[in-house]
Amino acid sequence: MSVHETAPAVPLSDGQSAAGQHRDGMYCGGQWIAPPQGRERKLRDPSTGAPLGTVSLAGADDADALVAAAERSAAGWAGCGPVRRAEILEAIAERWEARGEELAELVSREMGMPLGASRGNNVHGPVAVLRYYAGLARGLETVERRAPLLFDGTVSIHRAPLGVVAAIVPWNYPWMLLATKLGPALAAGCPVIVKPAEENALSARLLATVLDEAGVPPGVVNVAVGGADLAAALVAHPGVAKVAFTGSTAVGRSIGATVGGRLAASNLELGGKSAAIVLDDADLDLTLSRLPALSYLNSGQTCFAQTRVIATPGIYERIVEGYREYVQAQRVGPALDESSALGPVASAAARDRIEGAITGAVSAGARLIRPALPADLPPDGHYVAPAVLADVDNDWPVAREEIFGPVVCLIRARDAEDAVRLANDNAYGLAGTVWTRDLDVARDIAARVQAGSFGINGYLPDLGAPWGGVKASGTGREQGPEAIEGFLRADTVYEFGS
Structure with missing residues (x-):
């Protein structure tokens, strides 16, 4: 009782x-x-x-x-x-x-x-x-x-x-x-x-x-x-x-x-470890105006965040550069400051865990791109600068585990078929996206990626449609x-x- x-x-x-x-x-x-x-x-x-x-x-x-x-x-x-x-x-x-x-x-x-x-x-x-x-x-x-x-x-x-x-x-x-x-x-x-x-x-x-x-x-x-x-x-x-x-x-x-x-x-x-597939024919301006924001929502503390970006060779380095420009432009600051694009992560323990994951990926050979944190941040806040990890192998822990922080893995695929294979080679299946001008190809990929919801040239869970995951995503x-x-x-x- x-x-x-x-x-x-x-x-x-x-x-x-x-x-x-x-x-x-x-x-x-x-x-x-x-x-x-x-x-x-x-x-x-x-x-x-x-x-x-x-x-x-x-x-x-x-x-x-x-x-x-x-x-x-x-x-x-x-x-x-x-x-x-x-x-x-x-x-x-x-x-x-x-x-x-x-x-x-x-x-x-x-x-x-x-x-x-x-x-x-x-x-x-x-x-x-x-x-x-x-x-x-x-x-x-x-x-x-x-x-x-x-x-x-x-x-x-x-x-x-x-x-x-x-x-x-x-x-x-x-x-x-x-x-x-x-x-x-x-x-x-x-x-x-x-x-x-x-x-x-x-x-x-x-x-x-x-x-x-x-x-x-x-x-x-x-x-x-x-x-x-x-x-x-x-x-x-x-x-x-x-x-x-x-x-x-x-x-x-x-x-x-x-x-x-x-x-x-x-x-x-x-949980999720959602993949965004970017093909060589993607509209680069549209992709880079929408996709990076989906990767860093709520400082990456978002289950459907597009934290694995799988790009084919013809566009890969342009995606790397686009992400570099995006993170450099984001203002990290206190949550109540209306000018802050990214706030702190929820706790000191989360901050330390996220930084540990970044360090491990760099040790494995990832190329780290991230801005410095502003010098005027409150010293006791739990801030993490948004990180881009390029040249990540899909088998590394940082690409397989839900980091739940502002960390994005950029992964190179041989072609569209390889990109689908890499997207599915993960325990999670919550969400995903594909970025291409060819809607027939996009719809085929949407049908083959193992995810509860999928976006073509964008992503937003619609309140009037069912939403959830497959595999380890629920x-x-x-x-x-x-x-x-x-x-x-x-x-x-x-x-x-x-």
Whole structure:
């Protein structure tokens, strides 16, 4: 039993500190519940190293209370109908948008995403996703009747919510990645337990405030920030019908094994080492105006970033030079500085790991191209200058492992066929692109590269289309109308005639 089941909720202050903190504790069953003492984390701003505050964390013993709150709301939420669910989604979107600037700034301070990007990825994008699923919910048909093949009568297909969903989201795009889970789950009629990363504890408090202000029925959405122990308890909990997870492949494998072992459902959006194939006939101006930005999104802390650039001989050195010019033009700076193109990476440990990967590649023979960091950066920030590693072998660790930093490998291919082989010679299969003037060739390559999504002369995951990976990049799909189906089960009723 959770310690929180033994006592009523403790009212907490409505005040907001200079650090943007709202109420402390977890948001469970429509109430703010004070956490036990001693389980906390100190947060620091990766741009400056300055303290952001100390936050309390939920733990494994809180899972029962979270699941119980969600279960209490399940029948009412499923039964209120798609139109009412759409109204709640629209109310969440409205309050999310109203709190947008505050939320965007908090995420920038928590993990270093430049403020302009944070507005797009933590406010405008999620709000659009929620409104999209509100629209789909209004037209959701839950009963379908068919003519049976084997008897006289009717077959009725009843689509019912799966039940309680645990949405476990990472720190790199926290609220966009939540919205792509929360929107379809709520539209389908499933209550949700949100488990954000510890790094996003401050913005998670604000998100819970948004839910409270939007009038979400108690228990329909619950928010608890915690670590691996809380996540593991939710994944293993018999009351959780589905786990929707975005994160590393290693953790995803563990979640898949646990959830599969108890015959529950999961959606696992995992890592990537996406390849961009650039052919000799590519439009160089177009390619170099679009592709490098896709390689360094969010300082490379993006699962679908095009971090392997595989170019054929006639254009290879021109691509190297184009990347050189791109990284020289990028301003690295604090996340809240509107002129910063690239912010810091999320932690000192991440910075050291990324620099170690670069050093290892150079030792193996890579040609390193990178600008110097500006001299006026805060000395305690976690900055990494964007790196181009040319002449990389596709078998080197830097080309096979997800570095999750501003590091791009340029790889030479003999021809288009060799480029496809190199692109597929990797454990991951999340995304990819091809750059060529020949659309027939591009479509053929798109069909042969092993990736869940693929772009021709560009790339942007569209909110109205399914998105996810293959191989070590995960299972299941998010986004589009297909995502709602992932939170429904199909039950059948046979009606026999006289």
